[in-house]
Amino acid sequence: MPDRTPQALWEAALGQLELQVTRPNFDTWLRDTVGIRVDEGQFVVGVPSDFAVEWLRSRMNVVIGKTVSQLLGDPVSIQFQVLGAPEIPAAPADSDRAPTRATRPPADLDAHLTFESFTVTEGNRLAYRAATKIAECEATYNPLVLYGAPGLGKTHLLHAIGHRAAKAGRRVLALTAETFVDRYGKAVRTGKPHTFRDPFRQCDLLLLDDLGFLATRSASQDQFFHIFNSLHSSGGLVVLTVDANLDALPGLSERLLSRLRAGLALELEALSAEDRRIILVGKAAKLDKALPQTIIDVIAKQPYETVRDLEGALNRATAFADLSKNALSPGAALKALYPLSPASDLELSPEAVLEAVCRQFTVSLSQIKGPSRARDITYARHIAMYLLRQHGSRSLVEVGQLLGGRDHSTVLHACRRITKEHKALPQTRADVEQLIATLKTPSAA
Numbered sequence: 001m002p003d004r005t006p007q008a009l010w011e012a013a014l015g016q017l018e019l020q021v022t023r024p025n026f027d028t029w030l031r032d033t034v035g036i037r038v039d040e041g042q043f044v045v046g047v048p049s050d051f052a053v054e055w056l057r058s059r060m061n062v063v064i065g066k067t068v069s070q071l072l073g074d075p076v077s078i079q080f081q082v083l084g085a086p087e088i089p090a091a092p093a094d095s096d097r098a099p100t101r102a103t104r105p106p107a108d109l110d111a112h113l114t115f116e117s118f119t120v121t122e123g124n125r126l127a128y129r130a131a132t133k134i135a136e137c138e139a140t141y142n143p144l145v146l147y148g149a150p151g152l153g154k155t156h157l158l159h160a161i162g163h164r165a166a167k168a169g170r171r172v173l174a175l176t177a178e179t180f181v182d183r184y185g186k187a188v189r190t191g192k193p194h195t196f197r198d199p200f201r202q203c204d205l206l207l208l209d210d211l212g213f214l215a216t217r218s219a220s221q222d223q224f225f226h227i228f229n230s231l232h233s234s235g236g237l238v239v240l241t242v243d244a245n246l247d248a249l250p251g252l253s254e255r256l257l258s259r260l261r262a263g264l265a266l267e268l269e270a271l272s273a274e275d276r277r278i279i280l281v282g283k284a285a286k287l288d289k290a291l292p293q294t295i296i297d298v299i300a301k302q303p304y305e306t307v308r309d310l311e312g313a314l315n316r317a318t319a320f321a322d323l324s325k326n327a328l329s330p331g332a333a334l335k336a337l338y339p340l341s342p343a344s345d346l347e348l349s350p351e352a353v354l355e356a357v358c359r360q361f362t363v364s365l366s367q368i369k370g371p372s373r374a375r376d377i378t379y380a381r382h383i384a385m386y387l388l389r390q391h392g393s394r395s396l397v398e399v400g401q402l403l404g405g406r407d408h409s410t411v412l413h414a415c416r417r418i419t420k421e422h423k424a425l426p427q428t429r430a431d432v433e434q435l436i437a438t439l440k441t442p443s444a445a
Contacts, residue, residue: 010035010045013067020063029055036081043068043076046083053080054128058120059282108174109166113159119279119307123269124153130266131157134237135164141264143228143238145211147245148268149396149412151306154241157268158207161239165205173203177213181220188219200227204236211242215251225256232259244409270305270396270408279307283314291318298333303395313337350402353392356438357384360431369404383431385411386418391436 004012010033018026029052036044045064047053056064057080065078115135120128127146133139146154159174166172175183187196200206206227214221228238242249245267246260271279277300284291291314299317304310320336358365361380368381385403388394389411396408396415403411421428 006035006038006043008035009038009043009068009071012071013064016067016071017060017064020067021060029060034083038072038076041074041076042079043072044079044081047080048083053082054120054125054132056080058116058118059278108179109159109162109172111163113156114163115160118153118156118160119282121271121275121278123271123275124157127153127157127266127268130264131161131239132164134239135161136168137165137170137237139237139264142232143240143260143263145240145242145246145260145263145265146268147242147265149270149306149409150243151308152268152270153307154268155209158209158239158241162205162207170204171202172205172207173199174207174209176209177211180208180224181213181217184220184223196223197227197230200231203231206231206236206238208238208240211240211252212244212249215249218253221253221256225253225259228256228259238263244407248407248409271307271310273300276300276302276304276310279310280314283311284318291321294330295333298330299337302337303389305396350388350392350394352439353387353435354384354402356435357387360435360438371404382414382418383435385414386422386432387435387439389415391439 013035014030014033017030021030029047032048033052034046036046038044045056047056061078065076068078069075115128115132118128130139130141130144131146134141134144146157148154162172162174184193184196187193208224214224230236231238240260246252246257246265252260277296280291280296280299284296295317299310299313302313304313317333317336320332324332354365354368357363357380358368361376361383363377363380367377368384372378381403385399388399388402389396392399394402396411399411400406400408418428418432422432423429
């Protein structure tokens with residue numbers, strides 16, 4: 001091992017890392033770090049905060065480890081420690097290691113959905129921290145409810161909690177609300193409803209995905225209420241995911257809502273442009289695709305609000321580049337994304353869209369922005385949301401604000417409804433195409 005102090009070695013590593021990351025990321029996350037100790041195959045880096053630990057561990061651990069290992073000439077693992085916190089002990093020799101009980105994660109957990117593969121952004125940082133706390137049995141809240149639009153990482157965090165908890169030897173039961181309902185229904189049909197709760201009595205941590213599925217199923221909901229109470233009173237932890245804020249979810253009983261509100265509910269927010277850029281860089285690295293920063297920026301500027309949509313856009317762009325066998329230009333990247341990208345060649349102002357919708361469906365602006373749930377007004381409102389989202393390059397939050405301050409989950413539901421009807425119903429397709437034709441005219445634009 002070279003005769004160098006940890007700080008001197010770390011300064012050399014920083015010199016190389018500065019060439020590998022963007023200037024804002026280097027200044028924010030790396031500049032104020034220090035080298036603390038290197039021994040027993042472990043290099044400890046001191047960082048200013050818990051946030052820095054999470055960010056570096058989730059996004060830079062591999063590149064830092066590779067850089068330091070090359071400088072040392074030997075492989076090392078990287079550990080991050082908040083400056084001023086108790087020092088991380090050196091790795092024990094093999095003979096000193098306590099034997100650990102072999103654990104196997106539940107079969108229902110996806111092996112790819114771990115904390116290490118989760119990309120932390122500003123919109124999900126609090127949810128990520130809460131998830132790690134409950135996975136490590138350090139949380140003071142119970143239950144933890146993770147909510148937000150589909151595709152933002154709720155299920156990923158749920159599975160990550162399960163993997164880490166199972167690795168620590170805790171008994172984990174993970175299932176979807178739909179599976180919960182199916183199992184209860186089967187128990188009732190076979191005349192053995194009393195056996196349904198047995199698996200839940202034997203777990204330390206219950207992970208339930210898509211709570212909203214229980215909203216209109218009162219019998220299953222009652223079962224879950226009693227299971228939740230039993231687990232809670234015995235010290236068991238519960239983590240739930242749901243697509244909307246609990247208060248915006250109809251059909252849940254007030255007594256169950258009361259129990260859930262006693263815990264911690266955290267939202268995974270829609271992706272910002274910077275979030276999209278960070279995620280794209282990470283996913284491109286995992287795909288071993290060296291995309292130029294200009295192409296990353298082109299994709300990040302599109303109004304994708306879920307990780308799934310963003311990953312699909314990245315896959316289309318990289319596939320387009322592979323098939324064309326040419327360097328991907330910004331124009332070619334847009335061509336690869338169109339027409340599936342939310343951004344299209346028709347960019348419409350909100351005012352033009354709302355005016356055209358009101359005129360075509362003979363409704364007033366105050367009606368489609370107001371609380372009315374009349375069928376014709378709701379239909380016009382949903383058409384407006386769809387056009388603003390698909391052709392106005394507006395985020396779910398922005399569309400909701402334009403239509404009377406509605407929640408982003410309401411907008412998402414409306415856009416999905418019109419997308420489905422556009423494919424299946426001739427009348428909806430005709431209404432949308434007529435509006436687009438109207439809006440393409442110079443007077444409308």
